[in-house]
Amino acid sequence: MISAGEFRNGVTFEMDGQVMQVVEFQHVKPGKGAAFVRTKMKNVITGAVTETSFNPTAKFENAYVEKKDMEYSYNDGDLYYFMDQETYDMIPIAAELLGDNFRFVKENMPCKVNSYKGKVFAVEPPTFVELEVTETDPGFKGDTATNVTKPATVETGAEIKVPLFINPGDKIKIDTRTGEYLERAKG
Numbered sequence: 001m002i003s004a005g006e007f008r009n010g011v012t013f014e015m016d017g018q019v020m021q022v023v024e025f026q027h028v029k030p031g032k033g034a035a036f037v038r039t040k041m042k043n044v045i046t047g048a049v050t051e052t053s054f055n056p057t058a059k060f061e062n063a064y065v066e067k068k069d070m071e072y073s074y075n076d077g078d079l080y081y082f083m084d085q086e087t088y089d090m091i092p093i094a095a096e097l098l099g100d101n102f103r104f105v106k107e108n109m110p111c112k113v114n115s116y117k118g119k120v121f122a123v124e125p126p127t128f129v130e131l132e133v134t135e136t137d138p139g140f141k142g143d144t145a146t147n148v149t150k151p152a153t154v155e156t157g158a159e160i161k162v163p164l165f166i167n168p169g170d171k172i173k174i175d176t177r178t179g180e181y182l183e184r185a186k187g
Helices: 100-104
Strands: 012-015 018-028 036-043 049-054 059-062 065-076 079-084 090-094 110-116 119-124 128-136 149-154 159-163 171-175 180-184
Touching: 090 119, 149 171, 159 180
Parallel strands: none
Antiparallel strands: 012 018, 012 059, 018 036, 036 049, 065 079, 065 110, 079 090, 110 119, 128 149, 128 171, 149 159, 171 180
């Protein structure tokens, strides 16, 4: 159990059957009246952010969110299979639990699988991935305007904007959080 008076950033707790994580908190002691804890918290499963005030003595059940490293193996229709690196068990995860940034993940890439009480609720791909460009228009010689981009398709089928000098066959580094091109990969 944890009381609202013990809240710190990043603490996860269970409230009304939901898993909440403290984003910001402030202990408030007004001149008149009782002290309270103003809390901004995020629902770990849905991502919704809410602000609430609690009595500092209010008690909540601790929630332990498990983040396990697993390797993406393959997909079969709407099921995506991940291999546990320790037990080599294959775990199927439904497509709707995968975020938009999963479009940058290819087979055999490590991911973090987040679960609460054994129920998977999210899959975090690596922050940065290196993928090969499979299709893009050729750059034109003499077109040297800065910050000009063109669409490109990478080996996972995702489409992103890249600088004009990128050609099919080039390996590029992508930030999966934003879906943006970072740099040409070395090697």
